[in-house]
Amino acid sequence: MTEHEPGGPDSSEVLRVRSVDFVRDGRLLLDGISLTVRPGEHWALLGANGAGKTTLLKLLGALAHPTHGSVEVLGHELGRIDLRQLRTYVGHVDPRHPLRSPLRVRDVVLTGLTNSVEPVPRWTPTDVQVKEADRLIALLGLETRSEARWPTLSQGERGRTLVARALMPSPRLLLLDEPATGLDVAGREQLVDRLDALGDAHPELASVLVTHHLEELPAGTTHAMLLRDGKCLASGPVADSLTSELVGDCFARPVRLTRDEGRWSVRTRRSRVLL
Incomplete structure (x- = not known):
């Protein structure tokens, strides 16, 4: 790899998203999203179904262009580089991998x-x-x-x-689109443990994981972005972005968020019913 190739040493930021809108069929799916991911950071994209998580991940993986704003992946702005070339430097994990052969x-x-x-x-x-x-x-x-x-x-x-x-x-960047989809508890825990091991084995690797279940987040998650209706509610280190109040706003329901040995769990707060 030369310094001019995607992922070369001239790219100090793995991802840089600035004021991105994404419109499809007249619908605004992403509204003014900004995000910066640096080497060694492990981000979670959180939100309810339809919040815009997978749409944003497609932009980060050079699978689509923004309608407005700019997206730089490994130091190269989308629209100024062959997307097929750029994708070879991004690890994309899709549990719907269409393999049919044994x-x-x-x-x-x-x-x-x-x-x-x-x-x-x-x-x-x-x-x-x-x-x-x-x-x-x-x-x-x-x-x-x-x-x-x-x-x-x-x-x-x-x-x-x-x-x-x-x-x-x-790759310098690993994108995971709901990797725990369809897994039982044992399978989920094996996956989460191995994702944590990647941080030790590949300390410069950055990752972005999409989920709507906080229980699926590895303990090594460093940052999070909370999305609701295509807008960013919070973004930054997990200590600031993963709070009961913000997560409750993200999912439109009061919750109590706890963390034990690096892992998160969420409980819904009971609301009083007047008889």
Whole structure:
């Protein structure tokens, strides 16, 4: 990677979003959003369904252009660089990965190098690349499943496989779109533990995780943005942005937010019913 490529050393900010609006079919889905993400920061995008979380994540992943405002990803402004080139430097984890073939876990992870769903014909990974795939598979707790076929994996194992796949190109930015979707409690906890381990193994990696369940946030989450109806209610370090009052405003319901050993939980405050 040269200093002029996305993700080069001239990019001190991983993401820079300034006064972004996004309009689709006449609807304002994002309204005046600004966000800056730096190396080593781990952000959560929180909000109810329809708040604009996934729409914002698509802009951060160079999958769409803003209607107004600017988005810089790895030092490059959208609209001034080939989006296909930029996407190869961003790890994007989508639990709806459209794989249909019975690939082995290792083969799925290696497709992260070719940015493809299926292995590219006549492309063969090097020994070094296979070794890196195995390292990431082990980091995600799947070392005993590297030869397992995709249809035999649990939902949680698939999710962790896709995280390893997204890390294969050594991105500076990891985007996770509701990675715990469909997981039971055990699967969720395994995923969250492994996401926390990534911070230790890759200290310069920045991440943005979309969810509407605070229980899914890793303890290593450093920052959060709360979205409601396409607008930002709060943004910044978790100590300032994840409070009972702000989270309650975000979800339009009074809540009590607690944190124990780095993990969050939310309880709805009971309202009195007059008889």
